[in-house]
Amino acid sequence: MSAGSEIEQVTVSMGGFEVNAYVVHAPEGDIIVDAGAEPERILAAVRNPVAAILITHGHADHISALDEVRAATDAPVHMHPLDAEPAGVKDYEPFQDGQDLVIAGETIHVLHTPGHCPGSVTLVIGEDQIVGDLVLPGSVGRTDLDGASWEDLEVSLRKVMPLWTERTHLFCGHGPVLHAFREMKENPYLPPVLPDSGATKREL
Template identity: 30%
Template sequence: MEILGFAAGPYKTNCYVIVGDGEVAVIDPGMHAHDDLVEYITNNKLKLDKIVLTHGHIDHTRDAGTLARRFNAPVYLHPDDVFFLEAYKGSGTQTAMLFDADNMVSPESTEDLLGGGTITLAGEEFTLHHAPGHSPGCVVLVGEEYCFSGDVLFKGSIGRTDFEFSDEEAMNRSLRTVILELDDSLQILPGHGPTTTMRAERMSNPFLRALRPN
């Protein structure tokens, strides 16, 4: 398995490409990710097996529908965040205008990405953990070596909870019951910013340290 990543769109959202055995899975194809992904998948003669959305915010989902239709690939998203795929259209908000939401192509359908289940990406199995707070349907994907943390955990920080539909209490619960339970050896691949490790975050992330028992 090989993992590639690049930042896409106005918020520099990390898009990840997981490759193995002639297949590829894409996590969080943000705005302007489509063309680069099509070129990579086509040039390398790969099959796009899955598109996984760690949550429903438009900076993570903007190009998912176009990519899914191009390759006839399923899109996975927690059901609590499916409403976001249409919520920005016609809203007139600054975010909607920045991401040209009115011209966003939504996926024709979505598969449920549920906590407690598993998903196979390029031949490797990942366990799914529902971790609401930043949004109602945030999901963290945990494999043997890597954790795709979306906007739940960043290097030195966590996802914001001052957005509409965010919930600070739920975020703190998710940090305690999901994030702080992760193995220290895991490489953390977040939705924004640089990669990190769970060991480093447990030791130095001020948001996690505040939740640790004395």
């Protein structure tokens, strides 16, 4: 993460169901990630002009406030086409797996991480990751929904986990910010692998 950047969690409620939005306070502006509900609360966390709105996946609890937030900020929306199309999101910039976006002075590495839904992405910012519903506290995203796949989810987890370090935090769609290595030790749904070694999570 660039010097001076900060990821702020904004927990909003959609029909009594809590979901996290995030505002990345980057060196040259703000970046909103996911806009699920209560647009006024998300916008209240903004400190500087919004350079972009990024969507981790297209489920309603992550995009229901998108139109209001976009109208208020006039910021471009970035989203994976496999979720944007069925979700009815128009006029967006398509994410591509492995791309580096430089927005407001911050570099964001995009990884396509399907499993919870076909167009899920993980946003890598420095050593931290905004994971949407890929990883949840002590769990992972549901795979009993249309377009979901446990096999794809496991492949996606093995894609992001080698990037985890002792300093990595996971900013997920629901619940508190997670410490990646703690999840690796305690989350029974994660594959038993340790970044850059042959150790398993049980050996930590």
